[in-house]
Amino acid sequence: MCEYANMSPAEVRALIRRKEWTKPTSGMAKGFTQANLAILKKDIAFDFLLFCQRNPKPCPVLDVTEAGSPVPRLVAPTADIRTDIPKYRIYRHGELVDEVTDILTYWEDDMVAFLIGCSFTFEHPLMNSGIPVRHIEENCNVSMYKTNIPCVQAGCFEGPVVVSMRPIPEKDVVRAVQITSRFPSVHGAPIHIGNPAGIGIKDIAKPDFGDRVTIKAGEVPVFWACGVTPQAVAMQIKPELMITHAPGHMFITDIQDEKFSVL
Numbered sequence: 001m002c003e004y005a006n007m008s009p010a011e012v013r014a015l016i017r018r019k020e021w022t023k024p025t026s027g028m029a030k031g032f033t034q035a036n037l038a039i040l041k042k043d044i045a046f047d048f049l050l051f052c053q054r055n056p057k058p059c060p061v062l063d064v065t066e067a068g069s070p071v072p073r074l075v076a077p078t079a080d081i082r083t084d085i086p087k088y089r090i091y092r093h094g095e096l097v098d099e100v101t102d103i104l105t106y107w108e109d110d111m112v113a114f115l116i117g118c119s120f121t122f123e124h125p126l127m128n129s130g131i132p133v134r135h136i137e138e139n140c141n142v143s144m145y146k147t148n149i150p151c152v153q154a155g156c157f158e159g160p161v162v163v164s165m166r167p168i169p170e171k172d173v174v175r176a177v178q179i180t181s182r183f184p185s186v187h188g189a190p191i192h193i194g195n196p197a198g199i200g201i202k203d204i205a206k207p208d209f210g211d212r213v214t215i216k217a218g219e220v221p222v223f224w225a226c227g228v229t230p231q232a233v234a235m236q237i238k239p240e241l242m243i244t245h246a247p248g249h250m251f252i253t254d255i256q257d258e259k260f261s262v263l
Contacts, residue, residue, distance in 0.1 A: 004021070004027070004028045004029070005027055005028065005029070005030040006030060007028065007029055008029065008032075009029045009032045009076065009252045009253060009254050010078065010254070011029075012025070012028050012029045012252050013076070013079055013084040013252060016083075016084055016085065016086050017080070017083045017084055019101050019102075021086055022086045022087055022101055022249075023086060023249070024086070024140075024141045024142075024248035024249055024250075025086060025120070025248070025249060025250045025252060026120050026123065026133075026135060026136055026141075026142065026248065026250075027120075027123070027136050028252060029252045030124055031124065031256055031257055031258075032252055032253060032254065032255065032256055032257065033062070033075070033117070033118070033121045033186065033252075033253045033255045033256070033257050033259070033260060034118040034120040034121055034250035034251065034252050034253070035062050035063075035075070035115040035116060035117060035118050035227075035250060035251045035252075035253055036115070036116040036117070036118050036227030036228065036230070036244070036245055036250065036251075037081065037085060037088075037113065037114070037115060037116070037243070037244055037245040037250075037251055038113070038114045038116065038230040038242065038243075038244050039081070039103075039111050039112070039113045039114070039242065039243035039244070040111070040112055040114075040239065040241075040242055041108070041110055041111060041112075041239075041240070041241060042067045042110040042111070042112055043110075044155070044156060044239060045064075045067070045112035045114075046155075047154055047155025047156055047157055048114065048154075048155075048157055048230075049061070049064065049114070050154040050155060050157075051151070051152075051153075051154035051155065051157035051233075052114065052116065053154075054151075054152040054153075054154050055151045055152055055154075055161075055229070056184075057161070057187060057188065057191060057225035058151065058161050058162065058187070058225040058226060058227065058229035059116050059227065059229060059230065060116060060117035060184070060185050060186060060187065060227075061114060061115070061116060061117075062074070062075055062115045062116065062117055062185065062253065062255075063075045063114075063115040063253075064112060064113070064114050064115075065081065065112060065113040066112075067109075067110055067111070067112050068108075068109040068110060068111065070082045070107065070113065072113065072115055072251075072253070075115060075253035075254060075255050076251075076252075076253050076254045076255075077254075078254075079251075079254075081113045081115075081251065082102055082103045082104050082107050083102045083103075083104065084251060084252075085245050085249055085250070085251050086101065086246070086249040087099060087100070087101060087245070087246035087249040088100050088101070088102070088103050088243055088244065088245060088246060088249075089231065089243070089244045089245070089246050090103075090106060090241075090243055091231070091234045091235070091239070091241070091242040091243070091244070092240065092241055093238045093239070093240060094234055094235045094236065094237065094238030094239070095235075095238075099246055103243055106241075106243060111243075114230075115251060115253070116227040116230070117183075117185050117186035117187060117227060117260070118186055118187075118227050118250050119142075119164050119180075119186060119187045119224045119226065119227075120142075120250060121183055121186040121257050121260065122179060122180045122182075122183045122186060122187075122257070123136065124257065125179050125180075125182075125183075125257070125261075126166075126176060126179055126180070129172075129175060129179060130172075131168060131169070131172045131175065131176055131179070132167075132168075132169070133166060134166060134167050134213040134214060134215075135166070135210075135211065135213050138211075138213055138214065140210075140211040140213065141209075141210035141211045141247065141248035142164045142165070142166070142210050142211075142213075142248060143164065143165045143204075143207040143210050143211060143212060143213050144162055144163065144164050144165070144207055144208060144209035144210045144226055144228050144247055145162065145163055145165065145196070145201045145204075145207055145208050145209075145223075146160045146162055146200075146201075146208045146232050147160055147161050147162065147163055147192075147199040147200050147201065147223075148160065148199060148200025149161040149191070149199055149200070151229065151233065156237050156239070157233055157237060158233065158236065158237060159229070159232050159233035159235070159236040159237065160229075160232050160233075160236075161191070161225055161226075161229055162208070162209070162225075162226040162228045162229040162231070162232050163191065163192065163199065163223040163224060163225060163226050164210075164223070164224050164226040164228075165196075165204070165207075165213075165221050165222065165223050165224075166213075166221075166222055166224075167213065167214070167215040167216065167219040167220070167221055167222070168219060168220055168221075168222045169218055169219055169220075170218055170219065170220050173193060173220055173222060176190075176222060177189050177190060177193075180224065182261045182262055183257070183260055183261055183262075184260075184262065185260040186257075186260055187224045187225045187226070187227070188224075188225075189224075190222045190223055190224050191223060191224065191225050192222075192223040193220060193221075193222050193223070194220055194221065196221060196223070199223065204221060208232075209228050209231070209247040209248075210247050210248055228244075228247050230242070230244060231244050231247070
């Protein structure tokens with residue numbers, strides 16, 4: 001269990017703002033929803049919002065800031081999206097050009113920030129049911145892969161769905177599906193179970209994002225749609241500028257996980 005599991009979201013964000021934590025956030029602020037980030041210029045923000053609406057599994061929107069405002073008023077009104085994520089990625093024309101611990105020097109007055117649901121949200125419910133979450137056990141980042149599943153195009157936005165993978169004991173797979181299905185706003189049920197080749201993953205030992213984790217005997221790889229999808233889209237459509245979180249380095253909201261669960 002992460003040593004920061006019992007901190008409040010505001011305490012974790014303050015730790016991050018002071019640059020005392022620059023690692024992945026899985027397991028932090030137990031019980032509070034984490035979110036992916038995508039920041040774009042206002043002139044293409046509507047197309048991206050439409051893209052998210054058409055692709056709710058990989059891109060479930062939790063909040064959208066006003067143009068030029070760094071404050072996500074719906075999910076964390078005291079936060080600053082420019083400083084409260086451990087690590088950001090800067091893409092220019094589809095190329096990753098920088099990885100930084102704040103984006104104060106990159107922020108512009110016409111930027112719009114999107115916070116997108118994250119599968120870290122349902123990891124504590126999995127663990128509470130006795131289902132292991134391997135990347136937390138191994139103190140590393142979750143494994144993420146580009147797939148051959150295409151997103152539905154909207155405006156200039158198109159590209160592959162990215163998935164996160166967690167090895168699940170075969171006896172627990174049905175239960176894992178049931179638990180995560182309760183969280184449709186943070187990716188919900190898996191989109192693939194078993195053979196990774198079925199979704200175009202050639203080598204499960206070589207994730208496109210994050211870290212490789214151990215898959216033990218008797219475990220099945222289970223794949224959930226992932227909010228890193230916008231980064232794969234950025235690499236494909238090459239917008240002038242796009243800012244995202246570094247994979248696994250999430251924004252922690254003030255919203256409790258259960259608000260996004262359904263019975």
